[in-house]
Amino acid sequence: MKLQAALDALPYLLSAAGTTLWISLAGIALGQVLGACVLLARTARSPALRRAGAVYVSFFRGVPLLVQLLLIYYFLPYIGIDVPPLVAAIGALGLASGAYVSEIFRGSLAAIPRGQAEAAQALGFSSATVWRRILLPQMLRISTPALVNELILLLKASSLISVVGVTELTRTSHSFAAATYRPFEIYITAALIYLAMNLALAALGAVLERRLAAAG
Amino acid sequence: MTDVAMVEMRGVAKTFGALQVLRDIDLTVQTSEVVCLIGPSGSGKSTLLRCINFLEPYDAGEVRIEGRLIGYTETSPRRPMPHHALQKMRRAIGMVFQHFNLWPHMTALENVAEALVRVRGFSRTDATGRARAMLARVGLAEKEKSYPARLSGGQQQRVAIARSLAMEPRLMLFDEPTSALDPELVGEVLQVMRDLAAEGMTMIVVTHEMGFAASVADRIAFLDHGRIVASGSPRAVLHESEEPRVRQFLQTYHERNSF
Ligand SMILES: Nc1ncnc2c1ncn2[C@@H]1O[C@H](COP(=O)(O)OP(=O)(O)OP(=O)(O)O)[C@@H](O)[C@H]1O
Ligand SMILES: [Mg+2]
Numbered sequence: 063m064k065l066q067a068a069l070d071a072l073p074y075l076l077s078a079a080g081t082t083l084w085i086s087l088a089g090i091a092l093g094q095v096l097g098a099c100v101l102l103a104r105t106a107r108s109p110a111l112r113r114a115g116a117v118y119v120s121f122f123r124g125v126p127l128l129v130q131l132l133l134i135y136y137f138l139p140y141i142g143i144d145v146p147p148l149v150a151a152i153g154a155l156g157l158a159s160g161a162y163v164s165e166i167f168r169g170s171l172a173a174i175p176r177g178q179a180e181a182a183q184a185l186g187f188s189s190a191t192v193w194r195r196i197l198l199p200q201m202l203r204i205s206t207p208a209l210v211n212e213l214i215l216l217l218k219a220s221s222l223i224s225v226v227g228v229t230e231l232t233r234t235s236h237s238f239a240a241a242t243y244r245p246f247e248i249y250i251t252a253a254l255i256y257l258a259m260n261l262a263l264a265a266l267g268a269v270l271e272r273r274l275a276a277a278g
Numbered sequence: 279m280t281d282v283a284m285v286e287m288r289g290v291a292k293t294f295g296a297l298q299v300l301r302d303i304d305l306t307v308q309t310s311e312v313v314c315l316i317g318p319s320g321s322g323k324s325t326l327l328r329c330i331n332f333l334e335p336y337d338a339g340e341v342r343i344e345g346r347l348i349g350y351t352e353t354s355p356r357r358p359m360p361h362h363a364l365q366k367m368r369r370a371i372g373m374v375f376q377h378f379n380l381w382p383h384m385t386a387l388e389n390v391a392e393a394l395v396r397v398r399g400f401s402r403t404d405a406t407g408r409a410r411a412m413l414a415r416v417g418l419a420e421k422e423k424s425y426p427a428r429l430s431g432g433q434q435q436r437v438a439i440a441r442s443l444a445m446e447p448r449l450m451l452f453d454e455p456t457s458a459l460d461p462e463l464v465g466e467v468l469q470v471m472r473d474l475a476a477e478g479m480t481m482i483v484v485t486h487e488m489g490f491a492a493s494v495a496d497r498i499a500f501l502d503h504g505r506i507v508a509s510g511s512p513r514a515v516l517h518e519s520e521e522p523r524v525r526q527f528l529q530t531y532h533e534r535n536s537f
Binding site for chain 2: 181
């Protein structure tokens with residue numbers, strides 16, 4: 063074993079891990095916005111909107127992320143829209159996680175007692191304000207553990223975006239493994255970095271969860 | 279406006295699927311009157327109360343608040359009232375629930391101030407000032423920073439009452455406000471309600487507290503299977519009614535409450 067190869071590559075791998083992390087965070091942020099929109103569609107009065115929401119969820123949960131990614135990357139240029147790899151990557155992660163996040167939100171919405179919204183309605187709140195001030199904040203805190211979990215899954219899935227040329231952790235490891243002929247040292251380093259990031263996220267999630275529980 | 283009733287229900291009916299929960303309800307409540315609704319479980323008391331602020335849409339008949347039809351347009355055939363018009367009518371009607379329904383992510387003070395900011399358009403400073411005064415009024419000035427989970431049931435219910443009162447309602451609806459409370463906490467909530475009645479608030483109270491009904495109510499209405507089968511002064515309903523369903527109900531009540 064040659065540790066030197068790993069040590070030489072380490073700064074580059076760490077900076078690529080930074081890219082992995084922020085792309086995943088951007089992905090889950092987009093996923094939350096989309097997830098909330100999809101949930102609104104799924105609880106809307108219009109049957110067409112409800113069906114559109116259901117189709118969205120089953121498509122993005124049913125098609126492998128890699129295939130979604132390739133679709134975005136190759137299809138959009140095909141119809142004349144030029145997408146930088148980074149945008150395709152974040153878009154794909156966000157679209158896919160939106161489907162899962164909307165299911166998480168749906169579960170946490172169902173966990174909020176009906177009286178929470180009724181108390182606000184009885185005071186004369188508009189439905190938009192009921193959503194924004196009463197339901198969404200409670201959904202977010204109920205969802206926190208599941209969202210952290212989703213972020214961890216997304217961070218691991220983000221290794222797939224290496225195929226569209228984003229120099230995140232997996233792709234950078236590839237390059238170093240090929241250039242140094244030390245794949246084992248390089249990939250074990252990459253694995254440890256992924257593991258460290260996810261353990262840190264899980265710990266952060268546990269702290270958040272305890273905080274929220276304490277606030278009542 | 280003096281001769282317009284605060285609440286006037288005429289022929290109100292409501293069904294859930296095949297189940298008729300309210301039938302032909304007539305009920306008039308004048309300004310400053312306190313009316314208690316009593317009756318067996320499932321008789322439709324909560325549903326009746328919820329029709330008054332249209333949390334539950336009624337199917338037939340009319341509910342008028344200070345002369346205005348709630349929930350529907352005055353046109354014929356009637357259509358659902360526009361949302362903003364309904365929201366405006368609800369500002370004048372406070373409601374207190376059995377399970378308090380305080381918002382757990384806000385402190386006591388924030389719970390009371392929220393509607394002032396979002397519905398009445400107060401500045402945060404003005405809303406906080408009024409909210410403090412309301413908490414003081416229900417004896418909870420020192421709990422303003424507490425989250426609901428840190429308050430006893432009696433304290434939570436008093437915060438919920440303060441939250442309604444902050445909106446300066448002209449009518450208050452109470453749905454079994456003390457049923458979820460430990461017995462030793464019932465008194466503090468009933469006292470706040472007594473004070474409110476003494477100040478002339480118009481109140482409709484669903485309750486199983488016969489002592490409260492007997493001493494505070496101007497009128498008691500007894501519901502059974504979605505109908506008002508007896509109504510009158512506390513004395514007339516609780517002591518002089520010949521109606522067998524009322525007698526049966528009261529007998530069960532006395533048996534359960536004596537030991
Ligand atoms: N949303 C609903 N859907 C279907 N049925 C309902 C609904 N709400 C109430 N009911 C039914 O309507 C009837 C009257 O209910 P309601 O809650 O008004 O009774 P209540 O007199 O308040 O009873 P309690 O003393 O137990 O609170 C009951 O049979 C109840 O099961
Ligand atoms: Mg009830």
